[in-house]
Amino acid sequence: MMQSASTSSHSTKSSIFCAGSSFEGKGKKSRRNVFAARTKKTRRQSAVHIEAIQTPKKPSSSSSSSSVESSSVPVHKRGEEDDAKEAYPFEKEYKDYQTGYASVPGLAYENQGWVTEVEGEIPNEMEGTLLRNGPAMYEREGFIKSYLDGDGMVTSVAVKDGKAYFRNKFVVTEDFDEEERTGKYIKSSIFTAEDPRPFAFGQRLFKDLLGGDISKKQNGAYNVINWGGSLCAVDYKKPYALNPDTLETIGHGNCPLSSTTHTSHYRTVTEPDGSRRLVAFINEVNWRVNHKNEDGSEHLGTTNAVFYEFDEDGKEVARRSYPYPSSYVHDLIVTENYYVLFDCPIKIDFKKTFTDYLTQNACLSELICEDTERQPLFRVFPRRGTDMTVRTAPADYWCYAYHHVNGFENDDGDIVFDTCTWDKFTLYFTDITNPNGKDNFPRMKLSRFIIDMKKYEAKHYLLSDVPCELPITSWDYTGEKYEHMYLSTSVGRKDGVNGPMQALTKCSLKTDETKLYTEEQWIPGEHKFAMEPFFVPRSGKDLDEDDGWVVALVHDARYEDSDFGGRGTEMVIIDAKKFSEGPVARLRLPKYVPYGVHGSWSPEYIAGPPKADELARLEELRKNSDGKVPISLGHKDIIQTTSKKEVEELDLRKVGAGIGGALLGITALSEMVGQMGFFQ
Numbered sequence: 231m232m233q234s235a236s237t238s239s240h241s242t243k244s245s246i247f248c249a250g251s252s253f254e255g256k257g258k259k260s261r262r263n264v265f266a267a268r269t270k271k272t273r274r275q276s277a278v279h280i281e282a283i284q285t286p287k288k289p290s291s292s293s294s295s296s297s298v299e300s301s302s303v304p305v306h307k308r309g310e311e312d313d314a315k316e317a318y319p320f321e322k323e324y325k326d327y328q329t330g331y332a333s334v335p336g337l338a339y340e341n342q343g344w345v346t347e348v349e350g351e352i353p354n355e356m357e358g359t360l361l362r363n364g365p366a367m368y369e370r371e372g373f374i375k376s377y378l379d380g381d382g383m384v385t386s387v388a389v390k391d392g393k394a395y396f397r398n399k400f401v402v403t404e405d406f407d408e409e410e411r412t413g414k415y416i417k418s419s420i421f422t423a424e425d426p427r428p429f430a431f432g433q434r435l436f437k438d439l440l441g442g443d444i445s446k447k448q449n450g451a452y453n454v455i456n457w458g459g460s461l462c463a464v465d466y467k468k469p470y471a472l473n474p475d476t477l478e479t480i481g482h483g484n485c486p487l488s489s490t491t492h493t494s495h496y497r498t499v500t501e502p503d504g505s506r507r508l509v510a511f512i513n514e515v516n517w518r519v520n521h522k523n524e525d526g527s528e529h530l531g532t533t534n535a536v537f538y539e540f541d542e543d544g545k546e547v548a549r550r551s552y553p554y555p556s557s558y559v560h561d562l563i564v565t566e567n568y569y570v571l572f573d574c575p576i577k578i579d580f581k582k583t584f585t586d587y588l589t590q591n592a593c594l595s596e597l598i599c600e601d602t603e604r605q606p607l608f609r610v611f612p613r614r615g616t617d618m619t620v621r622t623a624p625a626d627y628w629c630y631a632y633h634h635v636n637g638f639e640n641d642d643g644d645i646v647f648d649t650c651t652w653d654k655f656t657l658y659f660t661d662i663t664n665p666n667g668k669d670n671f672p673r674m675k676l677s678r679f680i681i682d683m684k685k686y687e688a689k690h691y692l693l694s695d696v697p698c699e700l701p702i703t704s705w706d707y708t709g710e711k712y713e714h715m716y717l718s719t720s721v722g723r724k725d726g727v728n729g730p731m732q733a734l735t736k737c738s739l740k741t742d743e744t745k746l747y748t749e750e751q752w753i754p755g756e757h758k759f760a761m762e763p764f765f766v767p768r769s770g771k772d773l774d775e776d777d778g779w780v781v782a783l784v785h786d787a788r789y790e791d792s793d794f795g796g797r798g799t800e801m802v803i804i805d806a807k808k809f810s811e812g813p814v815a816r817l818r819l820p821k822y823v824p825y826g827v828h829g830s831w832s833p834e835y836i837a838g839p840p841k842a843d844e845l846a847r848l849e850e851l852r853k854n855s856d857g858k859v860p861i862s863l864g865h866k867d868i869i870q871t872t873s874k875k876e877v878e879e880l881d882l883r884k885v886g887a888g889i890g891g892a893l894l895g896i897t898a899l900s901e902m903v904g905q906m907g908f909f910q
Contacts, residue, residue, distance in 0.1 A: 318667030319727035326757045326787035327730040329797055330825045331377055331663070333368040337400060337410070339821065344839070345387070345394040345801075347818035352392045352803065353779065356766060358833045360387040360781055360801065363454040363463055364826025366400070371414050373426060376593070377663065378827075379419035381406050382451025384463055384477050385783075385823050386837035387801050394801070395838045396820050399477035401450030401463040401470055417447040420466070423586075423593040434588050444594065450479075453494035456832035457508045458544020460485040464494040467512060474836040476844055486546050490538050494828055497564040499709045507547070508540045509564045513557070513571070521555040531556030535611065537569050552611050554620040558598065559609070563637035563647055565709045567614055570647060570681070572631045573607040573622075576600060576655060600655035606630070608647065608681050608688050623681045627690030630655050631677070635701040635715050636708060640742065645681040647688070648715070650674050650699050662699065662731055672697035672720040672728045676737065678744055691744035694737065696720065696751075697728050700762040700828075704775055711741040714776045714806070716763045721753055734760045734782060736809045750809050754802065757788040764831040765806065776806040779814075781831065783823060797822040 316322065365380025382401040387394050400406065405417055415426040418433075427433045438444045453464045454472070462469040463479075468491065471484040483489045492510035499507055513535050520528040533556050539548035550569075557573040564570075579599045586592035608623040635648035652661075652674050660670045676694040681687075697720035703712055715737050722729035738748040754760050760782050767778040781803050789798030801817040840848065 316667075319724040320665075320667050320671075320722065320729045323722075323732075324665050324667060324730050327665070327732070327759050327785075329787045329795075330759060330785035332795065332797060332822075332824065333380065334366050334383070334794075334822070334824065336367045336381065339366070339383075340399050341821050342397040342840075343395070343820055345396050345817045345819060348394070348815060349818075350803075350813060350815035352389060352394060352815045352817070354392045355768065356779060356803070357390045357835055358766060358831055359389065359456070359836050359838075360764065360783075360829070360831055361385075361454045361456065361461075361837075362761075362783060362823065362826045362829035363401070363451060364824060364828075365449065365451045366824050366826075370409065373415050373424070375415065375419060376421035378421040378451075379447065379449060380451060382449050382463060382465065383824075384454050384472065385819075385826070385829075386477060387817070387819070388835055388838040390835050390838070394817055397477050397837050398821060398823065400479075401472070402479040403448040403450045403465075403468075403470060405447045406449070415447075417445070418594075419447050419449075420594045423590050423596075425590055430590055431588055434590075439583070439587075446594070451827060453496075453828040453830070455487075455496065455508070455830050456834060456836060457487060457498075458540055458542055460487040460544045461836065462488045464492070466493060467491045474834075475838075475841055477837055486544055487540060490546065492538060495561045497562065497708050498705045499564050499566075500706070502566075506542050509537060509562070509569070510540070511535060511537045511562050511569070513559050515556045521553065523555070529555035533557050535559075535569075535571065535609075537562075537611065537613075550611070550613070550618070552618060552620050554609060554622075557607075557609065560632040561634045563634050563645075563709075564613070565637055565639050565645060567612065567639065568645060569611040569613055570637055570645060571609040571611070572634065572647075572649065573609050574630045574632075574655065575602070575604045575606055575628070600630075602628070608645075608679070610645065610681065610683075610686075621683075621686055623686040623688045625679060625688040625690060627651070627677070627679075629653050629675075629677070629690075632659075633700060635676075635717075636703045636712055638709055638711050638741070640680075640711075644683050646741075647679040647681060648693075648701075649677055649679070650701060650717070651677040665730055667727050672699075672731055674698055676701075676717070676746075678739075680744075693739065693744070693746050694749060696735070696749070697731070698735065699731065702763050702765055704765045704767055704778065706767055707775055712775060713741065714738050716765060716780050716806075718760055718762060719751055721751070730759065732759045734763050734780065734804070736776075736780070736806065738776075752804065752809060752812055754784045754800075755786070757786065758800070759785045759787070759825075760802070761785065761825055762828060764829065766831050766833075774807070778806050780804040780806050780809070783819075783826070784816075785823075785825060789822075792822065794822040799823040 362385040363382055365377055366383035368375045368377060368380035383398055384401060385398045387396055408416055418425045418427055425434065448465055448468050450463045450465050450470050452466065455462055455464070456474065461472040461474040463472055468482055469488040470482050471480040471488040472478065473480055490510070492512050496508055496510040499509060501507060513533060515531055515533050519532045521532040522528055533554050534551060535554065536549065536551045538546055541547045558576045559571040559573055562569055562571055576598050579597050582592050583597045587594070587597060606625040606629060608625065610621040610623065612618065629651040631649040631651050633650055637645060637647045640646055661672050665671045674697045675692060676698050678691045678693055679688045680691070698717040700718040701715050703715050717735050717737065718731050719733045719735040720728045720730065721732040733751045733753045735749065735751045737746050739746045761784065763780050763782040765778055766781055767773065781801065784800040784802055786798040786800060788796055792798045799819045799822050801819060802813040803815045804813050805811065
């Protein structure tokens with residue numbers, strides 16, 4: 231049972247829900263009721279503390295994990311085939327989970343069409359588009375890349391009038407286009423140790439390190455956002471405009487949102503006049519220039535943080551740039567008056583830079599490591615006015631934080647900062663993406679920090695020790711006092727090990743509290759694993775904060791009708807106010823979609839069924855086709871669908887699961903090594 235992490239004076243509800251059957255039949259609505267979930271509810275006057283297994287306070291000080299007695303957390307029923315003795319805890323669950331990282335065959339996998347398998351009913355009043363982006367192809371001619379270096383594939387599910395239309399299409403960056411022409415990888419990447427360039431040792435020594443020219447592949451794979459009339463796919467630093475009707479790649483620099491350099495993390499906020507803005511940022515490190523502190527001392531390296539704001543028409547209306555000491559940050563929080571970054575305690579591993587990197591035993595991202603000698607820091611930047619002072623608030627809790635929930639200014643003028651905290655550093659996020667039930671398994675926490683804006687100190691409060699990540703709230707409450715959040719969470723605990731990331735969880739707390747009053751977890755099924763959730767508000771005025779739906783894609787590891795090695799993907803729609811009842815609808819997507827990294831919900835209905843122009847172009851391609859290769863738009867000889875026979879001939883090794891991390895938009899990596907002072 232999910233439980234609050236600390237004793238509370240509030241009456242606490244903790245519950246867990248499991249729905250676990252698959253679709254029956256194909257091309258029609260299933261008669262099987264997957265929503266007859268096994269449900270267990272418990273109401274307590276106070277929450278009982280249950281400790282999740284965590285690494286030591288300073289991970290580098292010990293490689294072992296402490297153990298606790300098995301908790302009463304109920305786990306979904308397992309099939310008879312799972313009764314065999316496990317080599318490690320959750321062995322079969324983790325193996326099922328890892329199938330969601332299988333590489334797809336590139337352009338051969340693009341598809342579109344109506345979603346015909348729906349269980350339950352899509353709410354008629356729901357209108358908009360679920361957008362997802364993530365690496366989807368990681369192999370060419372036997373060269374296997376790390377998951378995060380795979381080529382980005384945008385997936386859309388457009389919902390309107392109780393129907394849904396599906397599309398998936400690759401982001402055609404300049405590098406992807408060149409690789410398609412040559413049939414092989416050309417550039418090195420951030421997360422892959424092996425280098426496809428000829429004479430890689432010399433390239434890494436003379437070009438990368440001594441020359442300081444580390445130009446890495448752009449894969450367009452970490453997020454996708456529709457804002458102000460522009461649809462953009464984003465990887466680190468470089469966004470690409472997409473056609474909102476077809477998802478075809480238009481290119482970088484074709485609209486204001488795709489013309490700036492920003493990361494895959496952003497926030498949408500409401501201004502005092504009621505208008506809306508999208509806030510994006512970039513965090514670039516220059517190791518050639520030391521930062522001068524107020525006391526006259528110097529800090530190795532300088533970071534330049536740039537924050538951009540775009541109005542509802544997609545025009546850039548504000549840009550503020552701040553120098554401060556070198557740092558690694560990943561996401562941002564935006565309040566009415568501040569931008570806030572979490573500065574993770576990291577440092578450069580110089581020994582590995584000149585040894586393992588040169589010999590292709592380490593990739594670029596592995597050249598930064600944890601620094602247990604300093605505290606995490608909150609960097610606070612003024613959002614308005616002429617004040618450009620960067621203020622620093624040390625945290626009283628040693629951790630890392632990559633993806634933040636939300637933040638706001640409380641009645642005392644202090645900043646409340648909610649986030650998912652990790653107590654060990656890895657840019658591969660192997661605890662999530664390559665769990666082995668031994669060294670790697672989920673162990674994140676849900677945390678609240680309160681930043682005292684008079685003393686510039688940050689105090690930590692544990693909200694929940696149930697491993698969690700990929701948080702979302704209602705975007706209408708970004709930067710404001712809020713009550714509800716939705717996350718991806720781990721399921722089960724056994725022999726001191728937490729199970730894989732599988733469930734969706736709704737957590738609730740009062741704005742002035744530091745304890746959850748409700749924590750509800752929904753499990754999609756025995757062999758199913760939920761991805762990043764999104765909140766869709768109902769239309770109307772004076773609605774409650776949680777009046778809407780939570781939507782997410784779900785990986786199905788054992789789909790009977792799969793044409794892709796038993797893999798399948800669903801989209802679920804959950805009434806947020808009735809979270810414990812599970813989905814009101816499950817949509818079986820026409821194609822398996824890998825886990826992906828990030829995405830968004832667009833209230834605009836885009837990427838729907840083909841319009842006249844698209845139909846005309848498709849017809850023209852059909853006329854010129856020799857009939858041997860299916861067709862699609864956006865490329866010269868694109869394949870529209872992949873036959874079952876073609877899929878069976880592919881090597882469906884679990885590439886991503888064994889190599890890299892799935893989750894995350896990337897910030898400040900190429901610069902962190904490429905701009906070291908003595909390299910240039």
